[in-house]
Amino acid sequence: xxxxxxxxxxxxxxxxxxxxxxxxxxxxxxxxxxxxxxxxxxxxxxxxxxxxxxxxxxxxxxxxxxxxxxxxxxxxxxxxxxxxxxxxxxxxxxxxxxxxxxxxxxxxxxxxxxxxxxxxxxxxxxxxxxxxxxxxxxxxxxxxxxxxxxxxxxxxxxxxxxxxxxxxxxxxxxxxxxxxxxxxxxxxxxxxxxxxxxxxxxxxxxxxxxxxxxxxxxxxxxxxxxxxxxxxxxxxxxxxxxxxxxxxxxxxxxxxxxxxxxxxxxxxxxxxxxxxxxxxxxxxxxxxxxxxxxxxxxxxxxxxxxxxxxxxxxxxxxxxxxxxxxxxxxxxxxxxxxxxxxxxxxxxxxxxxxxxxxxxxxxxxxxxxxxxxxxxxxxxxxxxxxxxxxxxxxxxxxxxxxxxxxxxxxxxxxxxxxxxxxxxxxxxxxxxxxxxxxxxxxxxxxxxxxxxxxxxxxxxxxxxxxxxxxxxxxxxxxxxxxxxxxxxxxxxxxxxxxxxxxxxxxxxxxxxxxxxxxxxxxxxxxxxxxxxxxxxxxxxxxxxxxxxxxxxxxxxxxxxxxxxxxxxxxxxxxxxxxxxxxxxxxxxxxxxxxxxxxxxxxxxxxxxxxxxxxxxxxxxxxxxxxxxxxxxxxxxxxxxxxxxxxxxxxxxxxxxxxxxxxxxxxxxxxxxxxxxxxxxxxxxxxxxxxxxxxxxxxxxxxxxxxxxxxxxxxxxxxxxxxxxxxxxxxxxxxxxxxxxx
Amino acid sequence: xxxxxxxxxxxxxxxxxxxxxxxxxxxxxxxxxxxxxxxxxxxxxxxxxxxxxxxxxxxxxxxxxxxxxxxxxxxxxxxxxxxxxxxxxxxxxxxxxxxxxxxxxxxxxxxxxxxxxxxxxxxxxxxxxxxxxxxxxxxxxxxxxxxxxxxxxxxxxxxxxxxxxxxxxxxxxxxxxxxxxxxxxxxxxxxxxxxxxxxxxxxxxxxxxxxxxxxxxxxxxxxxxxxxxxxxxx
Numbered sequence: 020x021x022x023x024x025x026x027x028x029x030x031x032x033x034x035x036x037x038x039x040x041x042x043x044x045x046x047x048x049x050x051x052x053x054x055x056x057x058x059x060x061x062x063x064x065x066x067x068x069x070x071x072x073x074x075x076x077x078x079x080x081x082x083x084x085x086x087x088x089x090x091x092x093x094x095x096x097x098x099x100x101x102x103x104x105x106x107x108x109x110x111x112x113x114x115x116x117x118x119x120x121x122x123x124x125x126x127x128x129x130x131x132x133x134x135x136x137x138x139x140x141x142x143x144x145x146x147x148x149x150x151x152x153x154x155x156x157x158x159x160x161x162x163x164x165x166x167x168x169x170x171x172x173x174x175x176x177x178x179x180x181x182x183x184x185x186x187x188x189x190x191x192x193x194x195x196x197x198x199x200x201x202x203x204x205x206x207x208x209x210x211x212x213x214x215x216x217x218x219x220x221x222x223x224x225x226x227x228x229x230x231x232x233x234x235x236x237x238x239x240x241x242x243x244x245x246x247x248x249x250x251x252x253x254x255x256x257x258x259x260x261x262x263x264x265x266x267x268x269x270x271x272x273x274x275x276x277x278x279x280x281x282x283x284x285x286x287x288x289x290x291x292x293x294x295x296x297x298x299x300x301x302x303x304x305x306x307x308x309x310x311x312x313x314x315x316x317x318x319x320x321x322x323x324x325x326x327x328x329x330x331x332x333x334x335x336x337x338x339x340x341x342x343x344x345x346x347x348x349x350x351x352x353x354x355x356x357x358x359x360x361x362x363x364x365x366x367x368x369x370x371x372x373x374x375x376x377x378x379x380x381x382x383x384x385x386x387x388x389x390x391x392x393x394x395x396x397x398x399x400x401x402x403x404x405x406x407x408x409x410x411x412x413x414x415x416x417x418x419x420x421x422x423x424x425x426x427x428x429x430x431x432x433x434x435x436x437x438x439x440x441x442x443x444x445x446x447x448x449x450x451x452x453x454x455x456x457x458x459x460x461x462x463x464x465x466x467x468x469x470x471x472x473x474x475x476x477x478x479x480x481x482x483x484x485x486x487x488x489x490x491x492x493x494x495x496x497x498x499x500x501x502x503x504x505x506x507x508x509x510x511x512x513x514x515x516x517x518x519x520x521x522x523x524x525x526x527x528x529x530x531x532x533x534x535x536x537x538x539x540x541x542x543x544x545x546x547x548x549x550x551x552x553x554x555x556x557x558x559x560x561x562x563x564x565x566x567x568x569x570x571x572x573x574x575x576x577x578x579x580x581x582x583x584x585x586x587x588x589x590x591x592x593x594x595x596x597x598x599x600x601x602x603x604x605x606x607x608x609x610x611x612x613x614x615x616x617x618x619x620x621x622x623x624x625x626x627x628x629x630x631x632x633x634x635x636x637x638x639x640x641x642x643x644x645x646x647x648x649x650x651x652x653x654x655x656x657x658x659x660x661x662x663x664x665x666x667x668x669x670x671x672x673x674x675x676x677x678x679x680x681x682x683x684x685x686x687x688x689x690x691x692x693x694x695x696x697x698x699x700x701x702x703x704x705x706x707x708x709x710x711x712x713x714x715x716x717x718x719x720x721x722x723x724x725x726x727x728x729x730x731x732x733x734x735x736x737x738x739x740x741x742x743x744x745x746x747x748x749x750x751x752x753x754x755x756x757x758x759x760x
Numbered sequence: 761x762x763x764x765x766x767x768x769x770x771x772x773x774x775x776x777x778x779x780x781x782x783x784x785x786x787x788x789x790x791x792x793x794x795x796x797x798x799x800x801x802x803x804x805x806x807x808x809x810x811x812x813x814x815x816x817x818x819x820x821x822x823x824x825x826x827x828x829x830x831x832x833x834x835x836x837x838x839x840x841x842x843x844x845x846x847x848x849x850x851x852x853x854x855x856x857x858x859x860x861x862x863x864x865x866x867x868x869x870x871x872x873x874x875x876x877x878x879x880x881x882x883x884x885x886x887x888x889x890x891x892x893x894x895x896x897x898x899x900x901x902x903x904x905x906x907x908x909x910x911x912x913x914x915x916x917x918x919x920x921x922x923x924x925x926x927x928x929x930x931x932x933x934x935x936x937x938x939x940x941x942x943x944x945x946x947x948x949x950x951x952x953x954x955x956x957x958x959x960x961x962x963x964x965x966x967x968x969x970x971x972x973x974x975x976x977x978x979x980x981x982x983x984x985x986x987x988x989x990x991x992x993x994x
Contacts, residue, residue, distance in 0.1 A: 183772020267814025445901040
């Protein structure tokens, strides 16, 4: 039976007439139905980055410590010293999670873990950056958001806990723009020695190509293409395009692959993620400068009667393609037998540069691999700037009760403690978690390498909505600041660009502005981008999500004694503010949550000030002058001070005085000006600490003292007092309360 | 002396257990693969945590049919110390070496947090160094850790001092608030009547290094080592 290629069929495969013409030019003939499917997934946005490739070129990707660059392999690799390296990457699973939140999130975790061990690295930990619609209230929308939220968390917990990789941090926020289109960005980091870096290349003509892992089924059929469309009311019918994860198989596959890699017989290895067997065969051939020929009849299958089209486009999980050196076949068989995992020799590496797929010996697909993998069309989309948001003026804002505002801010799910979430994640397995979730950055001890790593994910999408370029810069600055506060020196970045439909000029403008903002900031902070992911078409039926260029950043803490936590420790310690008191209330959580206004220009970042503050904070930490360090972000100084009092193992009060500072108290407490860190230091460190700050010519101020059981803030004649227990319960129990409702 | 750490498919604390023993306490320890049938040459066995066989049927239900489990049951009956941690505890209950069962947490959610634990008896090889109701700190991480047993067996457990650990607050008091999963009588760990088989939900394998926030797990493995040492010649 031959399926005729009609214009309709081409369109349902998401290909334009022009793209189809290009396919014919590559092949020198009409493609058959199976080949059309292959092109359709490889040239989907998800696999080809056709609408963003030109933008992504703007990122700084090189650096002294970069061992594997962005785009070269499944994940970037960075030197961390003593011949050790880390591989890390962040990837989205937004579309699947909108339709089937549990499996969508679970397979997101599985996929990113495979990306990391494909590099030859042992996965050490996970972070998640999650976004949902508001979860408070009794409306059907809120109910649905709660369902999505709890199912996504359960899915992450299901996969991560079972496979035994701790989820040690990340971020979660809630906003109307994510209603019906949650964001699930998952980050994984692994450790390896320099000589262990594995490549996804089909090297060595005549080498055997093995398929290992779970059998192929019809699940996740053409998921990459599905993820490259707008989410609509009809998207629920795409449920078969969502994959089903099996973390147990994932664990076996992880261990078996690491054991095989250690044996030294692997010539190339590639996971089957998006576009499954199709992508792994053509990409390995393309990278190896070779060809690959496989026969689908040899592929382990869990369903009968699957067509070549289905087998090639399936996104069944927990599968890998492995090319072994000649003579290594027996080792592979022995290891995969030991782990009771399916495997099959499905073909071999050829010299003709073709991706050739047979079915019982009959050729079904014959496409030049390099052209399929690399020659996808590249587009420059039209961009249309949003009118600039107006500047915020304090005169136009009626003052709200600051006492109550702080309590409400702390209880708002975006700011509230996320313990309801991270207590569902196993965050202590692998016995390396030094600073658990709930701090500025998570800190993990890599025992095999004797290194302390810090990692964080950050993005304030409210800022990005109101000024994408500034928002993106701030995302990088905040990530770096979070690492600095934990005692780490930032090393490198992975990014996850989440946007709406790029064919809409305003969306494309958001994307371009964000990329340029990220690129510029990464350059200034000296952190190369070593990989990442783009997720477009994040639209619910009403509108696009707020632009969300999430930044994942990794740093190294040189010595154990530099590890710093965010909470106040001891009575009588002095509280310092490094950086300005600030005044910018535009795009703040205070405006949004307390005044219901999602508007005005976000705070402005000054690189010089930010770099100065970060350098001073790190230097103070390294000199042992600091007991705690906490970055000021959403909710400003007020929220940050409260968190210093209530997020430690022992709650403690503080007395803070702003003296005759001229601004209104709500503006002092809740502005979100950048480049601010709250430190606490023992009284005996006072002189040394102040001398360091003065020498660095960095703005700083002694704000007050730790002690008592109340947080007391005064400015001019006004004094506010909160019982820290009250603040704690507002903040700690909030999400649990909301979810129980 | 040599301690076996059994590896089931889906074990994910096997590496943590081995490191706790070898790096944390400098004890000789080795992995034993679930397809092996003998424990000869070993003096104690650790069944580590994880999701053996994915725990798809019921936690520990499939692992107990692993070839190695016949040797574990035989050795346990001969008096060899056996300790099951988390999933290992579940496997010991499924294998009939310990009474009762671990059912879903009362919250119906997985729970990972640091807890306080009171040592109820020093009369086991694992707690011999822990006299006087000491309070220990270590992490838990499980979805099905609520210990349950019928009333008569519970009476037996209590009367024969087979409850080894109980969830308590920081000061050592048994409270409802300190029970993280709804376990009956706040039970966190029990031993068999012969006192050589211990099952516990908390993770001493994640509490043996100051960096991790607690070293209390070393006390348990250390007790075991000291109990073994006099009877085994090196």
